[in-house]
Amino acid sequence: xxxxxxxxxxxxxxxxxxxxxxxxxxxxxxxxxxxxxxxxxxxxxxxxxxxxxxxxxxxxxxxxxxxxxxxxxxxxxxxxxxxxxxxxxxxxxxxxxxxxxxxxxxxxxxxxxxxxxxxxxxxxxxxxxxxxxxxxxxxxxxxxxxxxxx
Amino acid sequence: xxxxxxxxxxxxxxxxxxxxxxxxxxxxxxxxxxxxxxxxxxxxxxxxxxxxxxxxxxxxxxxxxxxxxxxxxxxxxxxxxxxxxxxxxxxxxxxxxxxxxxxxxxxxxxxxxxxxxxxxxxxxxxxxxxxxxxxxxxxxxxxxxxxxxx
DNA sequence: GTAGGTGCAAAAACTTTGCATTTAC
DNA sequence: GTAAATGCAAAGTTTTTGCACCTAC
Numbered sequence: 001x002x003x004x005x006x007x008x009x010x011x012x013x014x015x016x017x018x019x020x021x022x023x024x025x026x027x028x029x030x031x032x033x034x035x036x037x038x039x040x041x042x043x044x045x046x047x048x049x050x051x052x053x054x055x056x057x058x059x060x061x062x063x064x065x066x067x068x069x070x071x072x073x074x075x076x077x078x079x080x081x082x083x084x085x086x087x088x089x090x091x092x093x094x095x096x097x098x099x100x101x102x103x104x105x106x107x108x109x110x111x112x113x114x115x116x117x118x119x120x121x122x123x124x125x126x127x128x129x130x131x132x133x134x135x136x137x138x139x140x141x142x143x144x145x146x147x148x149x150x
Numbered sequence: 151x152x153x154x155x156x157x158x159x160x161x162x163x164x165x166x167x168x169x170x171x172x173x174x175x176x177x178x179x180x181x182x183x184x185x186x187x188x189x190x191x192x193x194x195x196x197x198x199x200x201x202x203x204x205x206x207x208x209x210x211x212x213x214x215x216x217x218x219x220x221x222x223x224x225x226x227x228x229x230x231x232x233x234x235x236x237x238x239x240x241x242x243x244x245x246x247x248x249x250x251x252x253x254x255x256x257x258x259x260x261x262x263x264x265x266x267x268x269x270x271x272x273x274x275x276x277x278x279x280x281x282x283x284x285x286x287x288x289x290x291x292x293x294x295x296x297x298x299x300x
Numbered sequence: 301g302t303a304g305g306t307g308c309a310a311a312a313a314c315t316t317t318g319c320a321t322t323t324a325c
Numbered sequence: 326g327t328a329a330a331t332g333c334a335a336a337g338t339t340t341t342t343g344c345a346c347c348t349a350c
Binding site: 076079081091093095096102104105106107110113114115117118121122123124125126127128129130131132133134135136137138141 | 228231252265
């Protein structure tokens with residue numbers, strides 16, 4: 001993680017009364033250098049390669065703090081909570097066969113229309129949305145095709 | 151639950167090698183007569199009013215079987231899995247303050263456009279989507295307004 | 301009659317928490 | 326220096342499972 005990123009992370013955490021510890025920095029680095037959208041346990045196992053004594057409790061606590069500070073994002077595709085080092089607005093698609101998650105970028109105008117429609121339907125004040133897709137990734141599609149022609 | 155519904159449930163379950171037990175029928179009735187989008191434990195407590203000896207394990211197993219048979223739907227807004235007796239295509243909005251879930255109906259054309267956009271972005275074969283919103287329900291909006299003017 | 305389902309209780313899976321000690325600022 | 330954070334372990338919450346007995350078909 002470069003100097004600028006460290007400073008920015010420190011700033012964002014400090015604004016909420018938190019600190020950038022080496023554990024949190026390691027978690028950030030692990031998440032930002034991967035695109036697997038992992039769960040807490042995966043992060044824990046990766047961080048332990050760098051900080052062997054980190055605890056699972058710290059990973060859970062740090063993921064929450066980092067997410068509240070807007071430094072990472074969380075998603076709930078599937079049964080357990082997963083995390084994403086990429087906080088820019090984007091959507092996900094989950095492979096129903098292998099569990100892999102890929103990124104998708106929908107046009108902001110379409111998302112805006114979505115929220116407007118929802119707002120006019122419900123009496124709610126909308127603060128956010130979640131748009132996810134399910135399907136078969138190219139590899140699993142191949143596999144299922146191969147199996148059906150056996 | 152009327153005769154027709156029972157027959158339909160029986161048919162759907164039978165097609166997958168399952169049976170319509172009195173426990174499953176009670177679970178279906180509880181879900182269909184409510185719009186709270188409850189979790190397994192709520193269903194358990196409701197069903198126990200009718201069948202006092204039902205077990206939580208049976209509720210979990212039945213909810214899965216009923217969902218796989220298409221007789222109910224599940225949603226993952228929030229930390230635990232919730233269920234919906236209404237299986238017709240619709241979306242949900244979750245109140246971030248009180249946890250209440252309300253139904254929304256987006257135009258099919260908009261959802262279609264969404265899937266088409268996603269399909270053209272990812273290499274996946276899309277089989278489904280999940281569109282959810284977050285916000286404040288009218289009651290909680292009132293409350294937060296009242297608090298901020300205190 | 302029999303495959304599928306149930307109740308019960310134990311276990312698994314995931315996440316949170318209390319506390320003495322350490323550390324970032 | 327001190328408030329925040331950590332490691333460790335224990336506990337909490339939600340969900341799944343093994344098994345002997347039951348029941349829908």
